[in-house]
Amino acid sequence: MRLLLAFILLFGICQPAITATPAPATQSELDHVLLWGQSIDQVTAIMAVKLGFQIRPGRDPNGVANRYVRFSDRSYIELEGITRSNATMDPGMLADQAVLHGGPGARTFGLRSSALDQARSLLQRDGFTPTPIFSASRTDPDGGGPSRPPRWRLFAFQHQPLTSNLFFIDYAPSNTTSFSHADDRVAREHPNSARELSAVWLLSATADVDRRQLERLGYAKAKPIRIPQIAARGYCVPVGGKSIFVLEPDGAGIAARALHEGGPQILGLSIGVDDLPRAKRWAERGYETTLASYRGVLGHAFLAPTRTDLGLLIEFHEMSKTVSKDACGG
Structure with missing residues (x-):
């Protein structure tokens, strides 16, 4: 997902002309924020030791690792950090790092929409420039396998409507067992x-x-x-x-x-x-x-x-x- 979210940052920030016609993005909710650390261990230690959050593991496929602070209402903070000097980063990640000058911070957040296709159509109708909808790979190691729906779907904007980067995302229903449901519930309980x-x-x-x-x-x-x-x-x-x-x-x-x-x-x-x-x-x-x-x-x-x-x-x-x-x- 991080590789596709970086698409958001690639286009920069452009303010479309203001019109009087609203373009409602229906059935949406604040979902998550992408927070870069100086390193993945640095941001993890601050969130866990200094602030009292429980941190959940992520992955490190190309030298850019992620971890998660997940909340009981399904919102979360995604922590990111570079883990090696020769990390493979797409242009969006490079642009993000150029803005942050290698330091910590956030420039991107997402809204969760249960009517993603409808939201995209409404926004396109009202003059915004949403990208095509991207989906998680059928072989996503955290997904349910090729026979299950993609774990997530999202769209960003070719020209960002806000001064920070926005995307819309939706998730497939979880295929959980009683054990995984219990594990998930415990993962969202924080010492603070x-x-x-x-x-x-x-x-x-x-x-x-x-x-x-x-x-x-x-x-x-x-x-x-x-x-x-x-x-x-x-x-x-x-x-x-x-x-x-x-x-x-x-x-x-x-x-x-x-x-x-x-x-x-x-x-x-x-x-x-x-x-x-x-x-x-x-x-x-x-x-x-x-x-x-x-x-x-x-x-x-x-x-x-x-x-x-x-x-x-x-x-x-x-x-x-x-x-x-x-x-x-x-």
Whole structure:
């Protein structure tokens, strides 16, 4: 999958003309983010030791390894790192590494759609440039074999609609036994009590550009937000039951420095946890510092100081105790 996701990065970022006609991407949900580390072991150690996530194995076919942080709601973070000097990378991976200058960070995220063909047709109708739909190989070692449907299907964009790279993906139903189902459930339990990837924070010079593009994609009802902890303002855009924050700097601070140093990027992630004090204490011990709590967009939260070693920030927030929740706060 990583080889095909790199197709997203190959085309750069191009903003199509804004039109008044929405192009809804139906039945979609925030799925996962691709996070590069300085090495696969470095990013694994930070996520596990400093932050308290359980890391699941991946593969290393051509010198670019991946591992996973999987959550109980099926969202996840894909960790990536180069494992040898002569790694085989396609042009998309090379372009990604050129932007990151060999350092850590994220520029790509995916939305899961249970109506992938319909979503692609709607987006194409409304002036976007989706790629053909790509599928996992029938001989995928993690798939169900040639007789089963492809493990995943996805499409990206020839010209990216947002200032960070977006793709849409869907997965075949799992063919699990009682044992593999139990193993999968255990694999999604984390020492820090993490339960879901709740929000992706997109940083650019003008948040309203991404807001309008998300509205064209079918994601409306944006709510103005401010995040004083990083000196940023912008909008929270609901996507299914989760959120995309589109942000711009609000004076001097973390957001302005990040934009100056790295351009448009995924500046942060919001992770929902069952036990916020436990997650906070884990991060405080990992970073040997005291962290401040605050009332954030998604509720009571704290910000782990991960930008230096992960290339982005991770916000932990308390999961809503109510049956229904507003994806952009109360």
